[in-house]
Amino acid sequence: MALLSLSPHIVLELVSLGFFIALYLIHRSHRLLPPGPNPIPVIGRVHFPVTRLDLFKKWGESYEDVMTLRIWGRSVIVLNSQRAAFELLEKRAAITSIRPKLIMAHELVGYKDSTSQTNDLALHKMYRRLFATALSARTSQRYWPMEERELRKATLYMLAVPGCSTAALKRAMSAISFFVAYGYNIESDGDAFIDKIVAYMRVYQRILRPGEFLVDIIPILRHLPTWFPGAGFKHQAVHWKQNKEDIHDVPFQRVKRDMATGKALPSFTSTLLEELAIDPMAASKYSEEHVKRAAGSIYTGGNDNNTSSIQSLLVAMLLFPAVQEKAQTELDRVIGRERPPSVADRDILPYCAAIVQEILRWQPATPFALPHALDQDEEFRGYVLPKGTTIMANVWAMTRDESVYPRPEEFIPERHLIVDEKGLRLRETARHLVTFGFGRRVCPGSALAESVVFAGVVSILWACTISRPSGTENFEIEYETFGVRWPKEFPIKFEPRFPGAMDILRSAVYDAEQ
Numbered sequence: 429m430a431l432l433s434l435s436p437h438i439v440l441e442l443v444s445l446g447f448f449i450a451l452y453l454i455h456r457s458h459r460l461l462p463p464g465p466n467p468i469p470v471i472g473r474v475h476f477p478v479t480r481l482d483l484f485k486k487w488g489e490s491y492e493d494v495m496t497l498r499i500w501g502r503s504v505i506v507l508n509s510q511r512a513a514f515e516l517l518e519k520r521a522a523i524t525s526i527r528p529k530l531i532m533a534h535e536l537v538g539y540k541d542s543t544s545q546t547n548d549l550a551l552h553k554m555y556r557r558l559f560a561t562a563l564s565a566r567t568s569q570r571y572w573p574m575e576e577r578e579l580r581k582a583t584l585y586m587l588a589v590p591g592c593s594t595a596a597l598k599r600a601m602s603a604i605s606f607f608v609a610y611g612y613n614i615e616s617d618g619d620a621f622i623d624k625i626v627a628y629m630r631v632y633q634r635i636l637r638p639g640e641f642l643v644d645i646i647p648i649l650r651h652l653p654t655w656f657p658g659a660g661f662k663h664q665a666v667h668w669k670q671n672k673e674d675i676h677d678v679p680f681q682r683v684k685r686d687m688a689t690g691k692a693l694p695s696f697t698s699t700l701l702e703e704l705a706i707d708p709m710a711a712s713k714y715s716e717e718h719v720k721r722a723a724g725s726i727y728t729g730g731n732d733n734n735t736s737s738i739q740s741l742l743v744a745m746l747l748f749p750a751v752q753e754k755a756q757t758e759l760d761r762v763i764g765r766e767r768p769p770s771v772a773d774r775d776i777l778p779y780c781a782a783i784v785q786e787i788l789r790w791q792p793a794t795p796f797a798l799p800h801a802l803d804q805d806e807e808f809r810g811y812v813l814p815k816g817t818t819i820m821a822n823v824w825a826m827t828r829d830e831s832v833y834p835r836p837e838e839f840i841p842e843r844h845l846i847v848d849e850k851g852l853r854l855r856e857t858a859r860h861l862v863t864f865g866f867g868r869r870v871c872p873g874s875a876l877a878e879s880v881v882f883a884g885v886v887s888i889l890w891a892c893t894i895s896r897p898s899g900t901e902n903f904e905i906e907y908e909t910f911g912v913r914w915p916k917e918f919p920i921k922f923e924p925r926f927p928g929a930m931d932i933l934r935s936a937v938y939d940a941e942q
């Protein structure tokens with residue numbers, strides 16, 4: 429009321445003063461942060477330029493280890509080198525393992541307590557234990573035969589139907605994720621359910637993108653009543669939340685039914701539910717609800733990353749045909765043409781194993797990993813990084829660091845190989861790729877991902893000759909980023925590499941399905 433009695437002139441002066449104080453405070457809070465490319469004063473930029481990887485590579489060189497991007501005035505620390513990422517995200521993981529707050533994803537759609545988003549560190553530790561039990565490198569071996577079967581089916585599909593490689597790979601990856609999580613084929617849930625999941629993946633990737641929703645920038649908007657103009661995002665959130673619950677619940681309940689009738693096949697869910705039933709100690713550590721959420725993250729975490737990586741294999745084979753020839757020479761020499769290769773052959777197929785590592789380096793599916801955040805103020809390289817600040821890893825620039833990967837834009841599997849008294853084999857360091865992220869949040873599905881991509885490499889290259897269809901030799905393949913980075917549709921031709929290749933694959937698939 430007192431304000432209303434002031435003259436308009438004084439009110440204007442007070443508002444201006446408030447504005448300049450706010451500017452000063454924002455400016456002061458930015459002073460102690462590392463510099464960065466922020467062209468608009470105070471605001472910095474209006475979005476995080478996820479598609480401009482060329483800029484991130486350039487900035488990685490000019491700002492060296494660490495820089496600050498400001499998005500609508502909010503600071504995002506970007507770590508440009510492996511050295512900085514290890515120092516902050518690995519060595520100081522105790523304070524850099526939380527995720528930035530996203531009102532839309534966490535509060536409105538309900539991801540607050542999910543595996544990849546929870547900031548409850550005890551809960552997070554428990555989820556990681558579930559993954560260590562039911563999806564360790566050793567337990568994931570039980571899924572190898574099913575990975576081989578699905579990728580052989582996808583290979584046959586690509587050979588039989590021109591222009592279907594993306595659809596074939598997406599179908600195979602859905603089948604694998606579902607089988608690993610629940611032990612049955614997703615197709616038996618019907619097309620409507622599959623469509624629902626595919627549509628939901630887009631939503632999932634959208635809600636996790638920092639700055640995608642105004643409510644993430646202005647959190648107070650979450651209190652808007654649903655009838656208020658512009659509050660449409662709240663309706664969307666209710667709908668998405670319900671979809672999320674259904675997608676997690678339908679397959680989970682089916683595993684429980686199958687377990688009750690003795691029909692359930694071994695899976696992430698059945699392994700943990702069995703342990704819960706027989707081990708009285710297990711119930712004090714986790715509940716069915718936790719298993720349900722962790723199983724849901726296998727699909728959301730793994731599906732698109734795996735698909736994108738195998739699509740990048742196809743791109744690499746078109747751009748670097750000599751690599752295809754070398755891999756096929758290795759396959760002919762070691763495996764021959766009487767049987768298709770399997771994941772268990774990985775140690776005797778080092779060149780093909782190195783192709784997997786090179787795909788993950790050359791086209792990381794998530795070029796910025798997932799965002800971390802600081803749990804307290806922290807001094808780093810002479811700067812003071814405030815509590816709550818988002819930290820992104822510039823994985824793109826790290827995988828293009830010429831001191832580690834000479835000629836980084838070229839696809840060179842040899843860079844991951846070593847020859848010594850034991851013969852040709854993968855370097856010890858090859859598996860420590862930054863593509864799977866950092867510290868306590870490092871991808872818990874990396875062993876599964878590597879075997880799936882290997883199954884794709886050997887199945888496709890053993891059976892097919894991949895080339896550009898005539899007339900498309902100069903077609904420029906482009907990538908797009910939607911959560912995960914994908915190649916846009918591109919022309920590609922698959923031909924059987926030798927007579928009988930398709931028959932051998934078909935009978936291997938048939939045997940596996942019996």
Ligand code: HEM
Pocket residue numbers: 543544545563725726727729730731733734737792793794796797798799800863864865866867868869870871872873874876877
């Ligand atoms: C090529 C395939 C894959 C790539 C490139 C990839 C990459 C990543 C990255 C970069 C992160 C974030 C790490 C960080 O925050 O520092 C992550 C987290 C995660 N990934 Fe993967 N991933 C792949 C496959 C998979 C698979 C197959 C699964 C299934 C089990 C999976 C499940 C998850 C989960 C649950 C998280 C969250 C971990 C947490 O917050 O503690 N990912 N992944």
